[in-house]
Amino acid sequence: MCGICGYINTKTDNNFAKIIEKMIFCLNRRGPDDNGNWIDPQNNLALGHTRLSIFDLSSKGRQPMSSASERFIITFNGEIYNFLELKKILINKGCKFYTETDTEVLLNLFEYFKFEKSLSMIEGMFAFALWDKKFKKLYLARDRFGEKPLYYYKNKNDQSLFIFASELKSLISHPNFVKKINKMAASLMLRYSYVPSPLSIYENVFKIQPGHFLEIDVNDKKLKFNTPRSWIEKSENFDSEVYNDEKKTIQTLEDLLVQNIGLQKQADVNVGVFLSGGIDSTLIATLMQKLSNNKIETFNISLNEKSHDESEYANFVAKSIGSNHNKILINKKKALEIIPELPQIYCEPFADSSQIPTTLISSETKNKVTVALTGDAADELFGGYNRYKYAPQIFNFRNKLPNFLVKFINNYFFSNKDNSSMYINNFLKIFIRNSKINKIDQEKILKILKIFSKNTKLEMFLELISIKDNFSNFQKYKDLDIVQLLNFEWDENFSYSQNMMNVDIQSYLPDDILVKVDRAAMYYGLETRVPYLSKSISTFAKNLPLKYKIKNNQTKWILRKILEKNIDIKKIDHPKTGFSIPLNNWLKEDLKSWSEKVLSKSNIEKYGYLNYEKVNHLRLEHLKSNNYSYTNLWNIIMFQTWLENYL
Numbered sequence: 001m002c003g004i005c006g007y008i009n010t011k012t013d014n015n016f017a018k019i020i021e022k023m024i025f026c027l028n029r030r031g032p033d034d035n036g037n038w039i040d041p042q043n044n045l046a047l048g049h050t051r052l053s054i055f056d057l058s059s060k061g062r063q064p065m066s067s068a069s070e071r072f073i074i075t076f077n078g079e080i081y082n083f084l085e086l087k088k089i090l091i092n093k094g095c096k097f098y099t100e101t102d103t104e105v106l107l108n109l110f111e112y113f114k115f116e117k118s119l120s121m122i123e124g125m126f127a128f129a130l131w132d133k134k135f136k137k138l139y140l141a142r143d144r145f146g147e148k149p150l151y152y153y154k155n156k157n158d159q160s161l162f163i164f165a166s167e168l169k170s171l172i173s174h175p176n177f178v179k180k181i182n183k184m185a186a187s188l189m190l191r192y193s194y195v196p197s198p199l200s201i202y203e204n205v206f207k208i209q210p211g212h213f214l215e216i217d218v219n220d221k222k223l224k225f226n227t228p229r230s231w232i233e234k235s236e237n238f239d240s241e242v243y244n245d246e247k248k249t250i251q252t253l254e255d256l257l258v259q260n261i262g263l264q265k266q267a268d269v270n271v272g273v274f275l276s277g278g279i280d281s282t283l284i285a286t287l288m289q290k291l292s293n294n295k296i297e298t299f300n301i302s303l304n305e306k307s308h309d310e311s312e313y314a315n316f317v318a319k320s321i322g323s324n325h326n327k328i329l330i331n332k333k334k335a336l337e338i339i340p341e342l343p344q345i346y347c348e349p350f351a352d353s354s355q356i357p358t359t360l361i362s363s364e365t366k367n368k369v370t371v372a373l374t375g376d377a378a379d380e381l382f383g384g385y386n387r388y389k390y391a392p393q394i395f396n397f398r399n400k401l402p403n404f405l406v407k408f409i410n411n412y413f414f415s416n417k418d419n420s421s422m423y424i425n426n427f428l429k430i431f432i433r434n435s436k437i438n439k440i441d442q443e444k445i446l447k448i449l450k451i452f453s454k455n456t457k458l459e460m461f462l463e464l465i466s467i468k469d470n471f472s473n474f475q476k477y478k479d480l481d482i483v484q485l486l487n488f489e490w491d492e493n494f495s496y497s498q499n500m501m502n503v504d505i506q507s508y509l510p511d512d513i514l515v516k517v518d519r520a521a522m523y524y525g526l527e528t529r530v531p532y533l534s535k536s537i538s539t540f541a542k543n544l545p546l547k548y549k550i551k552n553n554q555t556k557w558i559l560r561k562i563l564e565k566n567i568d569i570k571k572i573d574h575p576k577t578g579f580s581i582p583l584n585n586w587l588k589e590d591l592k593s594w595s596e597k598v599l600s601k602s603n604i605e606k607y608g609y610l611n612y613e614k615v616n617h618l619r620l621e622h623l624k625s626n627n628y629s630y631t632n633l634w635n636i637i638m639f640q641t642w643l644e645n646y647l
Helices: 016-025 083-092 102-112 115-121 183-192 240-244 246-264 279-291 311-321 332-346 355-365 378-382 386-399 403-414 417-431 442-452 457-465 482-486 496-506 508-523 535-543 557-563 583-588 592-598 601-607 612-624 631-646
Strands: 002-009 034-040 045-051 072-080 124-132 137-142 151-153 161-165 205-207 212-217 271-274 297-303 324-330 371-373 527-529
Touching: 002 016, 002 072, 002 124, 016 034, 016 045, 045 072, 045 124, 072 102, 083 102, 102 115, 102 124, 115 212, 183 482, 183 631, 240 246, 246 279, 246 535, 246 557, 271 279, 271 355, 279 311, 279 371, 279 378, 279 557, 297 311, 297 355, 311 324, 324 355, 332 355, 332 508, 332 583, 332 631, 355 508, 378 496, 378 508, 378 535, 378 557, 386 442, 386 457, 386 496, 403 442, 442 457, 457 482, 457 496, 482 496, 496 508, 508 527, 583 592, 583 612, 583 631, 592 612, 592 631, 601 612, 601 631, 612 631
Parallel strands: 271 297, 271 371, 297 324, 371 527
Antiparallel strands: 002 045, 002 161, 034 045, 072 124, 124 137, 137 212, 151 161, 151 205
């Protein structure tokens, strides 16, 4: 796992070495073990790399690296899990190898196979830049789910310059980078808590979208940019016959998990598992322990606030599977100390509050291992979020009611917000089977009230995933939404739940979940791997009928069936908390003075992007009410602190 960067400047530039070294320095936390650069002054190109050594820890693994024929040069971030299998294929074709790295295998694939064919052969996570000396082309590519980040800068007013990097801080260190806030992206961040791809917070900066690549021609010292396109084969399907038999379906997925966990636990360094005690990570840890001769290392955070502490479930799992468990006690003081550092860790406005415990567990885990497997992506692939089961039920019920009654219900509940949790709970117990909605906090209760008034499935979904209240001065962008940005079309052949999952897989997963973990872990030189996102498992999940995902009102039904073969699943089956912290209370207590300073009138008006009167009203309402949303407030705070650090 590493950091990559580089640039092309077709104008005369005698500072390639100085500039690329500066860009590399900004990525040193992603790759603390080594760094290198490669400069081609004839073609005005510089490539940079910082290395976190995982395979072949010797200096032979240094990048940028040349292929056997020296036609290709690569700067690569990621892991190719099936590199040994690919290596055998290449050896049979006469290829010679000089290192034990997966980078060399990837690089030499391009010697024997076409670019897109090579990408389709890979099982892994990656972001890389590949220079083809023969045809003078630069390729930027990203893995199918966007596990590894890749930004690029292309100013339409300056076609001579192109810059790319793993993180924005490296990109903006280039002396010719022009800082200008993308107001559309900022508005979307305040609405969704993250900046969705392909946008970035800066104008003229974009993200390579998951499963896409960008091709740049530099012939005759002119840059020609081809439209980024997908490299994923459309024919990636799974044998539908498997799904006709329940036992066979369950066993097939278990076999795939075992196979891919086996691949992903390979490394020349110590490997562990993030263990929350939930279904997803428990299954990963359980199967990994069964595949290991020695006790594996598992890691979990324990909070003093019992309402947000899941450590008892993780402890039970660790004892059941026999892992060497590391319970990391995080007190309030330690958690609060990391908050001012978040803008440096994420380098783009980001407000998923679980970034705090993720950052803390990453810092502690690095003390024992260099690689950690996670249970991320199971929710999106196998129907784990409550909205996947509740939204269709709410919509179906709401659709049976006349509009006047819907209006009456909404008016009644909104006029009784303080007691709405009790009212909604009783209401849903009558109309939605097996409801556990009383476990959900007031913010989510208010969200249910809002979606109940929507007329279509799409409107309801957009309400579920967004914060509609506008506290910025970006009024012209207030109606833009994720689905429009993705150019996503609801497929009538899919269920409501499956359409929601598909949108989340394209946006929420790569731009929130994977960003949260990658930036936090790599800030401490820790590599994280996500077995659920392997090609075979994700293809299996994409084609898996909904009845195996949500059944008997249970989410992730098929994962539960595999897990219950190994442990007493009833001991860990608890309401989903989402790696949460008591941020609502912290903002009223320990973070009160800090947040007041961040959101002061002088501070907000200094930049002019937020509406002080609206923001201050929100802050005061939050302080005096037990039921007022804090997510709005946290989004604004994270945006404002980012402005202070980067403008």
